[in-house]
Amino acid sequence: MKKVVPFAKAQDTSLYGSKAVGLGDAARHGLPVPPGVALSGDLVEAVAAGDDACIEKVTKAIAGLSPPFAVRSSAADEDGAAASFAGQHITVLNVHSADDVPGAIREVWWSANSDAAITYRQRVGLFTRPSVGVVVQTLLDPAVAGVMFTEHPVTGVDERLVEASWGLGEAVVAGLVVPDHFRLDRSGQVLERRPGRKRIAVRPLPNGGTFEEQVAPARASELCLGDAELAALGELALQCEKVYGPRRDIEWAYQDGTLYLLQCRAVTTGKSAGQAPAAPPRDPVAALRRVELFADMDRRQAEQIARLLKERPFAKGETVIVEGTGGAAFFIIESGEATVSSKGVTLATLGPGDYFGEIALIDGGPRSATVTATTNMVCYGLTFWEFRPLIERNGTIGWKLLQALAKRLRAVDQATIAGALQPEATAAAPATPAPAAQPF
Numbered sequence: 001m002k003k004v005v006p007f008a009k010a011q012d013t014s015l016y017g018s019k020a021v022g023l024g025d026a027a028r029h030g031l032p033v034p035p036g037v038a039l040s041g042d043l044v045e046a047v048a049a050g051d052d053a054c055i056e057k058v059t060k061a062i063a064g065l066s067p068p069f070a071v072r073s074s075a076a077d078e079d080g081a082a083a084s085f086a087g088q089h090i091t092v093l094n095v096h097s098a099d100d101v102p103g104a105i106r107e108v109w110w111s112a113n114s115d116a117a118i119t120y121r122q123r124v125g126l127f128t129r130p131s132v133g134v135v136v137q138t139l140l141d142p143a144v145a146g147v148m149f150t151e152h153p154v155t156g157v158d159e160r161l162v163e164a165s166w167g168l169g170e171a172v173v174a175g176l177v178v179p180d181h182f183r184l185d186r187s188g189q190v191l192e193r194r195p196g197r198k199r200i201a202v203r204p205l206p207n208g209g210t211f212e213e214q215v216a217p218a219r220a221s222e223l224c225l226g227d228a229e230l231a232a233l234g235e236l237a238l239q240c241e242k243v244y245g246p247r248r249d250i251e252w253a254y255q256d257g258t259l260y261l262l263q264c265r266a267v268t269t270g271k272s273a274g275q276a277p278a279a280p281p282r283d284p285v286a287a288l289r290r291v292e293l294f295a296d297m298d299r300r301q302a303e304q305i306a307r308l309l310k311e312r313p314f315a316k317g318e319t320v321i322v323e324g325t326g327g328a329a330f331f332i333i334e335s336g337e338a339t340v341s342s343k344g345v346t347l348a349t350l351g352p353g354d355y356f357g358e359i360a361l362i363d364g365g366p367r368s369a370t371v372t373a374t375t376n377m378v379c380y381g382l383t384f385w386e387f388r389p390l391i392e393r394n395g396t397i398g399w400k401l402l403q404a405l406a407k408r409l410r411a412v413d414q415a416t417i418a419g420a421l422q423p424e425a426t427a428a429a430p431a432t433p434a435p436a437a438q439p440f
Helices: 018-028 041-048 052-061 098-112 115-123 227-244 284-289 299-306 384-393 395-421
Strands: 004-006 036-039 069-075 091-095 132-138 144-149 160-166 180-184 190-194 200-204 210-214 248-255 258-266 310-314 319-321 329-335 338-342 345-350 370-373 377-383
Touching: 004 052, 018 036, 018 069, 018 132, 018 227, 018 258, 036 041, 041 052, 041 098, 041 132, 052 098, 069 098, 091 098, 098 132, 098 310, 144 227, 160 227, 180 227, 227 248, 227 258, 284 299, 284 329, 299 384, 299 395, 377 384, 384 395
Parallel strands: none
Antiparallel strands: 004 036, 036 132, 069 091, 069 132, 144 160, 144 248, 160 180, 180 190, 200 210, 248 258, 310 377, 319 370, 329 377, 338 345, 338 370
């Protein structure tokens, strides 16, 4: 059900995700939320895949919002008490125009299917395909922003803990500053004020994106909240507890003297340890047939798999996959280059037409190497979550995969036996290598 609705109508977590429904609760109870819309997980996936009709649906839905925009993830199992996914699912800030929103949505979708997010899912016992809703909001340009816990997150003491800094709250959330620190009791009385070192402020750029503005030394150590602002935050904490319950993690911002609620989620307990979508690959079937695992597929079978590919851009210097992390996506390089390394040693250079990570489509196991983009790079990716249902529905494709894996195993066995049978005098010579395989 590909839907996009105003916050006030976002009530189904399975469709829109926890963050969107939380903002919907806020809107329905009159809390000060910046205007925005919620996108269902299947609509987000369709936009990520470049579906023109779905992209148009989103464009129409945000026509009434004032740019710039903040595009945030809202997965169905995000922001719960056992798993917050903080730092895993990205937020794209200061999206300058409606035309740039689909590209930002695609970035959010891929962040939920990244190796880091997959590893986190494995660690907290949520290794299931993510349904990634998205919220699109008008972005504030606040004077001050930060976070507030309605109960001390470390000691559990019944008091409000507030951390604040100049500019956008990402400076606090991302740990870019030492924020001002405040403690309030439930009545709003200030128990502690401790200035931080707020040497930068994250600000929106005129044409999209953000930058880190240097803060004057005197202002860096100046408290950014006074009594009136702290009293309003204490009142907001009471309102949020009334609507959502106790133990809340609140993101907030002050713009033009008005306090806004950006999001409100449960405090995590840790129970378990800007472009429109590009066209699909010029010849996705040919690209797949260069992959050893898919080389023997007929054209119809390759087309079924190729339809699942989604574009994923990487900036120069960006890490694509990390050695030792859980893997759930396979990539074919469309343009650009990357290096492969293990334990700090460079192993190979990859370019257009090369591929990596195909074994993760089958076992979801840890990556055996790190891949880093050495230029701006565009890949086409396929996730375990999309690939597995196709195989479960299509026994013929599954059989072809078994044959390809058996062929690879036989080649490795033959190379091993040949090496073992070499005369001692030539044992130092390299054995005939097995066919190239890149399981990382």
